[in-house]
Amino acid sequence: MSETTGRVLQLLGLLQSRRVWTGDELAERLGVTGRSVRRDVDRLRDLGYPVHASKGHGGGYQLGAGAALPPLLLDPEEAVAMAVCLRVAAGGSVAGVGESALRALSKLDQVMPARLRSQVAAVHDATVTLTSGQGDTPVEPDVLMTLARASRDHEHVTAGYVDVRGNATQRRLEPYQLVTTGRRWYVLAFDRDKDDWRSLRLDRMADVKAVGSTFTPREAPDAADYVRRAVSTSSYPYVARIRYFASADVVAAAFPATAVQVQPDGPEQCIVTTGADDPAHMVPWLAMPGIDFEVLEPPEVAEAVTVVADRLRRAAQG
Template identity: 75%
Template sequence: MSETTSRVLQLLGLLQSRRVWSGNDLAARLGVTTRSVRRDVERLRELGYPVAASRGHGGGYQLGAGAALPPLLLDPDEAVAMAVCLRLAAGGSVAGVGESALRALSKLDQVMPRRLRSQVSAVHEATVTLTSGAPESVVEPDVLMTLARASRDREHVTAGYVDRSGTATRRRLEPYQLVTTGRRWYLLAFDRDRHDWRSLRLDRMSDVTAVGTTFAARDAPDAAAYVRRSISTSPYRYVARIRYHAPVDIVAPHFPAGSVDIEADGPDATIVTAGADDPRAMVPWLAMVDADFEILESPELADAMEAMAARMRRATRG
């Protein structure tokens, strides 16, 4: 491979890794002059890669979308990750991607080096997916991809949203990160009209549009923790806190991921925070953990526990 060809491929990899590059930054990374960068950009354009150039503050070179999809450069880790995700997508919760995922996987598998193909096969063979009919919620692929790109590029989006009560609103958002629990997809975003952070279910979003303007990154909360807290307690009328006299690794497996908030209380105790619209619904669920526990909050849950205990005692008499 000639030095020029190698440099052009390296330039392509840089343009795919970040949204905008200045000519000076590219020249420094490639070890050439800005004039050489301009020539290499022209070579990429001749090969069908739509490289846009803009002047002024925030300007530079940007790899855009073209009429056809040119070849992508993937490093080994990216290739393995993409292949694994495509295999999972065939049975996932994104609408209509199963057949397309298999076609894309076959093309990727055809050109992957043997050592990378063996890594993908190892992950696939060591993974079992449990299914129980239709997914709990279905996300349109366009919604998922639009939000993923907007989160990466810090781009404003607008979207229709239907909340838990069925109320429809129009949201102006700064998207930060996507979170999946395996059953549902969520977006951590800053709501520009409510001036606060929100956790939004993707299957309740519609008409998601990236508006083309960007925002400065805020000091965002931890996305996974925020979403876990919002789906385990925020939507519910009653919130309970329970201390189990057992370590986290004993307690955590009894609860589905994202259904409760779990934290260690020293090496031998665990505090679980959970919510429900009816405290009686929490009683059998919380009592399934094989450990002694105490109710720290929610007198309604304590009353429901007492009523259930009395019913159990009556059932065992005689």
Template identity: 80%
Template sequence: MSETTGRVLRLLGLLQSRRVWGGDELAERLGVTGRSVRRDVERLRELGYPVHASKGHGGGYQLGAGAALPPLLLDPDEAVAMAVSLRVAAGGSVAGVGESALRALTKLDQVMPSRLRSQVAAVHDATTTLTPGQTDDLVDPDVLMTLARACRDHEHVAAGYVDRAGTTTDRRVEPYRLVTTGRRWYLLCFDRDRDDWRSLRLDRMSDVIARGTTFTPREAPDAAQYVRRAITASPYRYVARVRYRAPRDAVAQCFSDASAEIEEDGPDACILTAGADDPERMVPWLAMPGVEFEVLAPAEVAAAVRTVADRLRRATP
């Protein structure tokens, strides 16, 4: 790194650390003349950093907000704090935050020195986060980052996987996309041994290893639609199709994307597709929208609605 480049980076770090700097202060910190400071400020502006200059009492140089977020210079403590925060956010339930936090964490982890990574891991391992309803579905942040990088770089991945029956198998996959429902993380991937697409729950994966070899991307299905279909229907013994006499938007407010797939059936009706292993337990859930509905299929779910309705009638004096 040249002396000038190093000085410009030091100048950038100073501007990011405080709101306003006087020209004389910067010259003293950098050990240069005021003229050199002005030249270095121009270099930063050419790189896209909006450095504002003002005169008079309280004036000086100030790093402003630009049209795009420029690279940030973080000291070791700041980098560790940010990585720990991103790990928490990546596993959280705030809508839209998990995937963004994971992308940011992946970028930060790629350039973070190993000694700082160990500090981040130590803080994370010593911390317990109380997140209602997710204690059984925790995902190791290192697994998240490994798979995120593999998706980005089209890198082969090997892992162990436990299915719903508790059977463990070895998987050799081509990872394409991570999908979060807010409660769980899934991986859309092409299973090389099964020669087909799969969605895998990350909390059921173990010994996740990026092999270092790359693959040529295939034409992949829509990740969100594929995972939604996989988790709302295919794992269950009974898959119900129910027609509601209400617009889709009204019915959709009662169900999450992870629990049901809803399609319009004209302007004032919609059809829900969802799965369950016990039809009777499904009935109160289907009744949540509070509007008229009819079970189109299967017969077992329709019978369960009649059984539960009769039981409720008998419970009324």
């Protein structure tokens, strides 16, 4: 790095650390003349950093907000604090924040020195996060970052995976996109051994490694739609189709987006597709919205509705 480049980066760090600097203060800190400070300020402006200059008492140089966010300089303590906060945010349930935090964390982790990375890991390991319920499934940040970078760089990945039935397998994957439902993370990937697309839960993955080789991207299905269908039906032995006598918007608002697929069936009707391990367990859940419905298929669910209805009728009669 040239002396001039190093000085410009040092100037940027100073401007980011305090609101206003006088020209004399900057010249003294950098060990140069006021003329050199002005030249370096012009170089920062050429790079897209909005450096404002004002005269008079209280004036000086100030780094302002621009149309786009330029690169930031972080000292070691700031980098560790930022990475720790991003790890927490990446596993959070605030809509939209988790994915953005993951992208930022992936960029920061890529350039962070090993000694700072170990500090971040130490803070993370010593921290316990209280979850909001049984549905929360924490994912190791290293798994998130490995898959995020591999998806971005089109890099092959190997991983161990335990499916819903407890079967452990080794997977060779082409990861395409991460999807979060708020409480769980999934990856849409092409399984090279099964020669097909798969939606995999990250909390069921272990020993995730990017192997170094890259792949040519295929034409991929819509990640959000694929995961939604997989979560709502694919892993269940009983998949039901239900006609509700209300609009699709009304019915969709009554269920979690990841639990059902809703298709309009006229202005005041819709078809809901969902799955369950036990038809009897499905019935009370289908009735929760308080909207009239009929079971189209399968017969096991229709029979379960009759059985549950009879049980409730007997209970009401005392």
